[in-house]
Amino acid sequence: MVKEELYITVPSVFRCPISLDVMKSPVSLCTGVTYDRSSIQKWLESGHDTCPATMQVLPSKDFIPNLTLHRLINLWIQSSTLRPGSNSPRLLPATPPAISEVQAKLLMEKVEREGCVDSLSKVAEFVSCCEENRKFVARFDGFVEVIAGVLKRKCVEIKALETAVRILDLILSENGVTEGLNKLILKSNQESKFLSAIVLILQHGSLNSKIKSVRVLDSLALDSESKRRISDSQDLISILLQLLKTNNNESLNDAVTSILTTISITRSVRSRLIENGIVEIPSNSLTEKSLKLLATLSTCSEGRSAISSEPKCAAAIVEKLLKLSKTGTEDAVTVLWSTCCLNKEEKVKEAVVKGNGVTKILVIMQREGEGNVKMMCRDLVKALRAVCKDWCLGSYETKTTHIRPC
CATH class of the missing domain: 1.25.10.10 (Leucine-rich Repeat Variant)
Incomplete structure (x- = not known):
């Protein structure tokens, strides 16, 4: 006989704004915002001097235990525990957005600093969750710049490039994203680095990554100058043509054909x-x-x-x-x-x-x-x-x- 699993909803006030987990040792900053001790310590020890939730500069990095909230959490945990011998209840996952604004800031900082696959994968998972999350990150100050920055770096592993392209492909339809990317990449004289990353994906990436990278590229060709900058890349044109000749995937062929049509503005x-x-x-x-x-x-x-x-x-x-x-x-x-x-x-x-x-x-x-x-x-x-x-x-x-x- 299959045992039924029980789930309980966690009051939002009991979750740490950084980790979104139930706080074990709630402490409050001078701004009045409460965090789990381990989470806020990591934030402050990494060199930050602001409150993660409000981004106010902290006149003091001291924090004090929130004893009242600690007692409430303990009482809630005790009342939610089942009789001995029964299954322990599981906590319902946080509803979207699955990461808090504070977590988003931390992830962005880590991506900007390291460009690591792990951080990018967490962002991609969050963005792919639902439309609400995509709108959340599209409005998030600096988000598009950070992800685009991964594609303009040197010596970035292919998996990181693929994940960055996946994220951009997911948010292209959000208001202002394509215009922002166009300005960041094709209007900033840094298109050669970006196009080199696209070429690398087209040469060594997965099928889905190739399709997404071409779609992202096509979306950036908003005007004649942008189209000219893309068409000036000899390596890119050669690889796109080679893909058409050797590949039999209809989705990829359609994407490649579309971008070639877009940039064919000159004789x-x-x-x-x-x-x-x-x-x-x-x-x-x-x-x-x-x-x-x-x-x-x-x-x-x-x-x-x-x-x-x-x-x-x-x-x-x-x-x-x-x-x-x-x-x-x-x-x-x-x-x-x-x-x-x-x-x-x-x-x-x-x-x-x-x-x-x-x-x-x-x-x-x-x-x-x-x-x-x-x-x-x-x-x-x-x-x-x-x-x-x-x-x-x-x-x-x-x-x-x-x-x-x-």
């Missing part, structure tokens, strides 16, 4: 990606993220030529054409329009017609309102007219409300 970056065979990769496994990248590449002549010369690309796009979101559809039509109407590639036109692309383009044209997508679809129909043998497109009226062959 030189796009040219470099094209020279390294970027067009061949999404042709084998087309996703909406890779369609966005292809649409970006198709804005330059080298990109259009590369897409046109890849035989699988147009066929893969046509096959997905009616299965995409509105944004994905726009990107797909943009790529087909760029290759068929701007480059006028006959092989691409043939691939589109062969995949029943004309019908699909007509369907898209009919369901779209007036706009760029509809205009590109009209141009595509005209460009494909000569190739299509089975449809009498010469008399097709693009303003009709029904699709039917003549």
Whole structure:
């Protein structure tokens, strides 16, 4: 027979503000705040001259035993104890936040001083607990700076870098975090150290860490200057391309494709990606993220030529054409329009017609309102007219409300 375990709730006043454990020897500072003796001694002996809870400077580091609270705690413990031979009750864990503000300050100091995995892991565990905790640390003065600082240090072990990235990834959606990180890293001329840490994770980190590091990097590319600073890292671009070529994890590939699309704002970056065979990769496994990248590449002549010369690309796009979101559809039509109407590639036109692309383009044209997508679809129909043998497109009226062959 399984014995039931009993739990009791600890009154918050009985917990030490630093350790969150029930106080064994409560003592009060001159500020009136009570702590467990061992916890406050460690705080003061480490060189602090402030009250951890209020951060007031202490005119005196002396403390006195809080005898009244000590008696209350002892009475509470005695009344909570079961009869001899029974199971002892367990204390309920502290409700979130699982660490106090004082503990957070101590952890931050330790992370800033040592960057150790143990302290970072405690922070990561706390942050991953719930939304309340994420908001707590995002508002915590200096928190983001300390975690970002780990990624700008030299000779930090990979596990610490991975944990720091995990923490940042968890709080990216909190108000002001990405802007703060952007200013701390990409606007402070320290991006080379940060990007070196990201490269190290991409080379030697776990799969999840690689995904998170790319997501963090992508979130920091808020403006053209930030994108340029990221794209200037030759090692980073090479590793991202290598990951796309050798990795078959969809989440990682989507993250990598997204950041490559984000930083492809200059012709030189796009040219470099094209020279390294970027067009061949999404042709084998087309996703909406890779369609966005292809649409970006198709804005330059080298990109259009590369897409046109890849035989699988147009066929893969046509096959997905009616299965995409509105944004994905726009990107797909943009790529087909760029290759068929701007480059006028006959092989691409043939691939589109062969995949029943004309019908699909007509369907898209009919369901779209007036706009760029509809205009590109009209141009595509005209460009494909000569190739299509089975449809009498010469008399097709693009303003009709029904699709039917003549």
